[in-house]
Every structure is written in C-alpha cells, then in structure tokens.
Amino acid sequence: MEDNINSEGASSSSSTTTDNMLLPIANVGRIMKQILPSNAKISKEAKETMQECVSEFIGFVTSEASEKCRNERRKTVNGEDICSALQTLGFDDYGGALKRYLSRYREIEGDRVVINQNKPSGNNNNNNNILQEDFLLYTSTNKTPNNDNLFD
Numbered sequence: 736m737e738d739n740i741n742s743e744g745a746s747s748s749s750s751t752t753t754d755n756m757l758l759p760i761a762n763v764g765r766i767m768k769q770i771l772p773s774n775a776k777i778s779k780e781a782k783e784t785m786q787e788c789v790s791e792f793i794g795f796v797t798s799e800a801s802e803k804c805r806n807e808r809r810k811t812v813n814g815e816d817i818c819s820a821l822q823t824l825g826f827d828d829y830g831g832a833l834k835r836y837l838s839r840y841r842e843i844e845g846d847r848v849v850i851n852q853n854k855p856s857g858n859n860n861n862n863n864n865i866l867q868e869d870f871l872l873y874t875s876t877n878k879t880p881n882n883d884n885l886f887d
Contacts, residue, residue, distance in 0.1 A: 757790045796820045814840075 763786045767777050799820035800812045814837040821830035 756794075757786050758793075760786050763789060796824065796826075799824055 760782050764777060764782045767782065767785060768775075771777070796817060797812065797820075800816035803816050803819060803823075804810065804812050815834075818830045818834045818837065821827075821833060
C-alpha cells in the first residue's frame with residue numbers, strides 16, 4: 736500500500752481511493768449469506784477477500800466490454816456488451832445465463848412501462864422492489880450458471 740503526503744505534510748493512505756472502488760462489504764456479505772446454510776458464519780476476512788475479488792472481476796469484465804464499445808465507436812456499455820465480454824473471456828455459461836436474465840429483465844421492464852403509462856403518475860418504488868424480488872428469485876433458483884432451462 737502506498738502512502739501519499741498531502742499538502743500539510745501528513746501521510747494519508749491510498750486505501751481510501753481503493754475502498755471507493757470496492758462493492759459495499761455489507762452487500763457482499765448479504766450475497767454470501769444467501770448461498771450458505773442459515774447457521775453458517777462468515778469471517779470479516781472472508782467478506783473482505785470476496786469484496787476484493789468480485790470488485791476486480793467486475794472491473795475485468797467491464798474493461799473487456801468497454802474495449803468492445805471503443806472498437807465499435809460507441810460510448811455506452813450496455814447489457815449485451817457485458818454478456819459478450821463474459822463469453823469472450825471464457826465465461827460462456829455465465830454469459831448465456833446473463834443473456835437469458837437480461838432478456839427477461841427487458842421483457843418485465845417493457846411490461847412495466849406500458850402499465851405505468853396507463854396509471855396516474857406516482858411512486859415508482861414498487862416497480863424497483865418487484866424487479867429486485869425477481870432478481871433474487873432468479874439467483875436463488877438458478878445457482879448454477881450452466882442451468883439450461885432458465886426462462887424457457
């Protein structure tokens with residue numbers, strides 16, 4: 736870890752900038768707990784290790800997706816770019832599963848847009864909660880990436 740000297744001569748650790756690039760540890764721990772038996776415990780070290788790994792993985796995949804966009808002279812990375820990056824990087828099973836999830840997500844979002852256009856304007860939090868529940872249901876019922884019957 737590097738130490739930087741600020742303008743007042745005090746040493747400040749570069750870990751503060753590194754911490755900003757990591758997923759929140761509470762979210763990582765919550766995801767880990769969903770997979771484990773209810774009586775299992777997770778050490779702080781395990782959560783921190785997983786936090787670093789998943790953050791690095793996200794950066795790795797996003798970098799590949801960004802390169803694809805750059806080559807195609809586009810500025811916006813979309814869901815298909817992420818799926819393509821996963822497949823390019825050799826994560827074919829995950830790319831396929833994510834494509835099926837993305838398709839289902841867009842289908843649900845399209846339905847919600849139509850429903851919301853017919854409703855008087857109001858709070859949209861319910862739609863976000865439903866989508867989060869859909870995703871949790873998806874992840875809890877499809878724990879293996881090579882499960883071929885996703886959304887069939």
